[in-house]
Amino acid sequence: MTATPQDMANAIRVLSMDAVGKAKSGHLGAPMGLADAATVLWSKFLKFDAAKPDWADRDRFVLSAGHGSMLIYSLLHLTGFKAVTKQELEAFRQWGSKTPGHPEFGHTPGVETTTGPLGQGIATAVGMAMAERSLSARYGDELVDHRTWVMAGDGCLMEGVSHEAISLASRLKLSKLTVIWDDNDATIDGKVGVAEAGDQIARFKAAGWATKAVDGHDMGALRRAMAWALKQDRPSLIAAKTLIGKGSANFEGNPKTHGTLDDGEIAASKAKIPMGRFLQIPEIAAMVAWIVSPECSFTTGFTFDLSGGRANY
Ligand SMILES: Cc1ncc(C[n+]2csc(CCOP(=O)(O)OP(=O)(O)O)c2C)c(N)n1
Numbered sequence: 490m491t492a493t494p495q496d497m498a499n500a501i502r503v504l505s506m507d508a509v510g511k512a513k514s515g516h517l518g519a520p521m522g523l524a525d526a527a528t529v530l531w532s533k534f535l536k537f538d539a540a541k542p543d544w545a546d547r548d549r550f551v552l553s554a555g556h557g558s559m560l561i562y563s564l565l566h567l568t569g570f571k572a573v574t575k576q577e578l579e580a581f582r583q584w585g586s587k588t589p590g591h592p593e594f595g596h597t598p599g600v601e602t603t604t605g606p607l608g609q610g611i612a613t614a615v616g617m618a619m620a621e622r623s624l625s626a627r628y629g630d631e632l633v634d635h636r637t638w639v640m641a642g643d644g645c646l647m648e649g650v651s652h653e654a655i656s657l658a659s660r661l662k663l664s665k666l667t668v669i670w671d672d673n674d675a676t677i678d679g680k681v682g683v684a685e686a687g688d689q690i691a692r693f694k695a696a697g698w699a700t701k702a703v704d705g706h707d708m709g710a711l712r713r714a715m716a717w718a719l720k721q722d723r724p725s726l727i728a729a730k731t732l733i734g735k736g737s738a739n740f741e742g743n744p745k746t747h748g749t750l751d752d753g754e755i756a757a758s759k760a761k762i763p764m765g766r767f768l769q770i771p772e773i774a775a776m777v778a779w780i781v782s783p784e785c786s787f788t789t790g791f792t793f794d795l796s797g798g799r800a801n802y
């Protein structure tokens with residue numbers, strides 16, 4: 490069995506559905522919608538070492554849309570962060586687990602900052618990008634040379650704090666900062682138009698950012714957009730047009746998928762994706778093989794003892 494980037498995106502969807510379905514609470518729309526963009530970012534661009542989550546010069550990944558926490562937990566699990574085991578995914582949102590409802594810094598290795606209050610992540614990320622430039626100026630590019638990547642939803646961009654943060658990032662020409670906006674025209678309240686009628690791309694452009702709009706489910710286009718972001722001399726926005734709850738059998742693109750889906754809908758959705766509950770060993774093994782292939786850019790925390798029918802990961 491070989492795995493593809495699409496398999497990894499589907500694995501994120503399956504893990505998210507299983508965890509949220511088991512907890513009977515949480516958010517599915519964002520992880521399912523962002524799974525394709527996250528797969529491209531984490532496998533092709535994000536610089537990190539899953540075996541050493543605190544490596545100082547790692548890229549920072551900030552999930553500003555913290556309600557979509559199963560996205561980051563799935564990524565940490567699939568890329569081999571040892572703390573985020575299958576058992577921890579199964580304990581999603583349970584007391585004492587490494588997988589709280591919203592990501593918490595200092596609690597789960599691989600989580601760079603606590604998010605959940607919308608807008609907070611994007612503002613913190615601007616601070617991280619400033620810190621990187623400041624440290625690099627002091628100690629040189631050889632020691633400090635990393636990027637900050639943000640995934641933000643409509644809600645983050647509605648918050649006032651995002652205005653100040655975006656403006657400051659532009660003023661300081663933070664070219665190593667990229668925001669991927671989950672442009673899904675949906676929030677907890679329904680269509681975005683219920684609360685907001687602005688043009689986000691024009692807003693970023695007016696603030697001095699480089700901007701690009703892409704189909705958020707086209708991995709080739711996403712890859713090209715992220716490569717484009719690396720070349721900009723200013724902070725960059727990638728507006729990724731996505732369907733909230735992508736992969737849901739009956740509610741793809743429907744704001745109803747913002748939160749949980751019922752057991753029937755999860756079963757029907759998973760039936761369209763040939764993967765078992767919490768992914769079985771062959772799927773994980775295939776994924777690992779793909780992730781460690783030269784296609785991917787990072788070092789994983791996996792070891793490869795697949796003997797005895799058990800993956801030692
Ligand atoms: C400051 C703040 N206000 C309200 C909330 C509650 N809340 C959580 S998610 C959400 C909707 C967010 O919409 P969007 O960012 O578009 O996420 P999507 O529905 O696309 O997953 C709201 C209002 C919050 N987390 N933080």
Ligand SMILES: [Mg+2]
Pocket residue numbers: 642643644671672673674675676
């Ligand atoms: Mg949204």
